[in-house]
Amino acid sequence: MAADILCIGSVLWDIIGRSPVNMQLGADVPGRITRLPGGVAMNIAMTLTRFGLRPAVLSAIGRDPAGDELVNAAALMGIDCDCLYRSDDLPTDRYMAVEAANGLIAAIADAHSLEAAGDKILRPLADGRLGSAAEPWSGPVALDGNLTEALIAEIARSPLFAAADLRVAPASPGKAERLIPLLGHPRVTFYVNLEEAGIICQRRFDDAVAAAEGMLARGAKRVLVTDGGRAAACGATGLPGPAVLSLAPPAVMVTRVTGAGDTFMAAHVVAERQGADRATALEQAIAAAARYVSGDIAS
Template sequence: MSKTPDILCIGAVLWDIIGRHDQDMERGNDRPGLITRAPGGVAMNIAMALQAYGMTPALLTAIGTDEEGDELMRACAGLGMITDHIYRPKGLPTDRYMAIEGRNGLIAAIADAHSLEQSGDAILAPMSAALSGWTGLVAVDGNLTVDLLTQIAADVTFAKADLRLAPASPGKAERLRPFLSHPTATLYVNLEEAGLLLGSVFHDSATAATALLSQGLHRALVTNGAEAASLAADNTLLTFTPPKVQVKRITGAGDTFMAAHISAESQGATPQAALQNAMTATATYISGDSY
């Protein structure tokens, strides 16, 4: 390995295929727009954002040995990722994500992460070899299977690591329940995902973050769209309302929030400053020209 990573990003690294239309859309609409194909997936989105902040991420994931997989490996390396530890399963296709977005947000999306799911704990092999004894930052996304996430939550290999968790989508939020009692886990969720995790309905981020902490979670960051986001940890509860912007893209916003927060903390920012930095970076991201 030529470089030492600042953080391990474990989870989905795939091709994002996203169609965007610059006006509001509804179910059944057929509209003109722009379709893009680029490296994506929660783990990859977080890694790319962290790399832009000057950090060096290493990817732990599964990428097929097909032509799309070879192309994706080259793209990851070209973007500054450490790819030495990526598992390349034979006979499995490279994963893909497809989404349709309008000015009014995400219309629909399908995540095909079957190869990552079928690879199981083979993607963690470097943790007992080249990365043995790792106690630094680890970002884990909810595209992993429940069994693998449960294994990570109980694994002594990760007991001293600084775990940062992203659910990937509301439909996968409940997969992260094994981490609610993990001694070092920080959970990044939106309001809906917090409710799904706890089987409840919350009306503001502060209440949701406090409720997550009451279940034994080490630290919680909860976003709520254009409304205030909150951080809860120990006896601390912080909130910050993001600037108002026109939404032009959605996919990757949560990953941007998480990466900006991690980067700010790694540079010594105070909890309030790190939260503010994350919200401001996310507002800039979603208002970016992407059509």
């Protein structure tokens, strides 16, 4: 069965420690530690399967026990792993985070194998399995900023992506600058939070509307900006209606934060795929993210 969407970027194990109490620097508190399939590309793919789509992931996974477990877990969820790059000498990547009642305390992303694999993960787009330079992939692509800046710059000008609907997320504020080569690309939609928008635009923004306006001024054609529990914004050029729309999320009890942005992005892609207009797609994405952070959507 052909894939509905490609998810390109980090596919790894999430190791998350969660505590129901507030934490400060140096705190030592009781809680739960879980290991789940994760990474931006994987989180998006998992959300897409819940909406009935069949995503394929392009990433680098080691030929180690952790990699075998990860591929098996993804396949059981209905994610197409046939085009993954499996490395004999690179270990499977990992992400570790600590979350508490007062939000994300700290996180470390070990995506060195993905970075080392480079453009090897894109081979299926060139060798005919998913497309070629002559007949490029023409469907949606979810792309994350865990790829190197050099590879993202290559994607920005590559004929392999000339017909794709590119949906791009930084993965973290520390990797937001990697997306700068994609500014001005006519087929890119950016999904960023307030901090990431500020890094890309090299200025501070007070809210998501200002950030969306700033991203458009920097050359983005379409952008969605989230700001935690405050209003999110959707900006676009060349479309009917106002350039920037804004909507506040519902108030919910936050039980987790890792993966919320990926859920927002996946829900927005699905809404647009189903024909929703800009306002409705934004509303549905916000609602899905709110359900996720409240714990109503399973990991």
